[in-house]
Amino acid sequence: MRKFAVIGLGRFGYGVAKTLTEKGCEVLAIDSDEEKVKDVSNFVTHAVQLDATDEDALHHVGIQYVDVAVVSIGENIEASILIVMTLKEMGVKEVVAKAVTPIHGKVLRNIGVSKVVFPERDMAIKIANSLAVPNILEQIELSSEYSIIETTVPENIAGRTLIESGIRDRFGVNVIAVKKRVPTITESGEPDFVEEWNVSPMPEDRLEEGDVLVLLGPNEGLNKLKKG
Amino acid sequence: MVKKEENDFNQKQADRKAKVKDLIEMGEFYFINQKWDNAIEVLGKAQKMEPNNPDVYYNLGIVYEMKNYLEEAKHMFEKALKIKPDHECSKKHLNKLVGT
Structure with missing residues (x-):
């Protein structure tokens, strides 16, 4: 430790x-x-x-x-x-x-x-990024050319499988994980949801509205994908 | 006469509460079945009928959170906590969202 x-x-x-x-x-x-x-x-x-x-x-x-x-x-x-x-x-x-x-x-x-x-500058950059592109939840710059971003499933992709979405072919980026929120009822009877991670998703896995994608790739491809 | 009016008023209040409870249950049903827009619609009706019900705002909050409308979700949890400061579920979700 x-x-x-x-x-x-x-x-x-x-x-x-x-x-x-x-x-x-x-x-x-x-x-x-x-x-x-x-x-x-x-x-x-x-x-x-x-x-x-x-x-x-x-x-x-x-x-x-x-x-x-x-x-x-x-x-x-x-x-x-x-x-x-x-x-x-x-x-x-x-x-x-x-x-x-x-x-x-x-x-x-x-x-x-x-x-x-x-901390102040880094947080300012993070906030400015999230305001400029509201559906980007998190961004980690690996280098000046490559990043990992966490983003919501774009509307035009929701409902399609990973392979049908063409994310890799069209934008040259890889989906490394998908976070799904699964609705449930708690023991005390309140509606709530649990978060489930699908790491290294399969091509036939379906992407739904509200899912969060973790993407790795060149900034150019990620920017194109962000713009839809 | 006054007594009758009072009884009518109480009856109307009880009917309204029962209706709101039904709408919340319906919202929960849509939530579980991932019909987010239907859930927002019925919970919106419940909100209009009983604007001081924290459960309505909590339910709307989690639906917005599921859709990743995080600002709207935060706003709903804040409303629930303004009405009921010890609404634990809203507190838990708001704490998670603050800073996102």
């Missing part, structure tokens, strides 16, 4: 710590604010209040033994850089850090951060 440290427990750090814990990871959460430490203390493995710019304090809690440290201090750029440098010097294998400006990101990259994240 990989061990993580999350330094800075603002909205971003809190979200990272919570998600990692929910996925069964061991999480050491650190912040200088007592209240923030208290907020996460009931779910993370260890929660410690300390000044993360203090190398001795970090050493004392055993930060050098974590596999990945996530530095989610954006506002105080100086502290963010200092903490990253300290972590690298202490031999932390992988450091992920949050940046608030491009220059901040550049400095973090230059001092050896494995992954720099710009």
Whole structure:
């Protein structure tokens, strides 16, 4: 099991710590604010209040033994850089850090951060994409040319089988999974639905209105498919 | 005379409630059978007859969610929770949709 440290427990750090814990990871959460430490203390493995710019304090809690440290201090750029440098010097294998400006990101990259994240910018791009093309639920860019997208079944394809839809022939993209929502009645008698995944669907599988397709392919083909 | 009017009024209210219950059941039937547009139609009628029934909004919410009309679905779950803040099913679905 990989061990993580999350330094800075603002909205971003809190979200990272919570998600990692929910996925069964061991999480050491650190912040200088007592209240923030208290907020996460009931779910993370260890929660410690300390000044993360203090190398001795970090050493004392055993930060050098974590596999990945996530530095989610954006506002105080100086502290963010200092903490990253300290972590690298202490031999932390992988450091992920949050940046608030491009220059901040550049400095973090230059001092050896494995992954720099710009949560606000990334979320802005995601929202803008979803507003521009409302039926795109999720998009992961694999490279500048290839992506994986999650999209609803276009109206002109609903009711056809995968092979009849011609998605692969017409757009050069592969359907890697289909998510179906199956209506049901719960034990308490409420109508609800369960989500069923069909990974690597067969050519004769039928696509229905409301199904979600996970597609992999060149951006050009995906864009054509999005436009219908 | 006043008593009779009161009885008539109560009777009408009871009839209306029974009719809304029937429409919700019909909506659930269409939902289970994946007839989304029929479900929206009957639940829309129920909504007009009883605009303060959280179950009507919850049912409309899940139908919209099935159709991937996520904004409409969110709006319906929010309406259900405004009327009944502890409507657990609406809470569960809205939590899932927030952030999509």
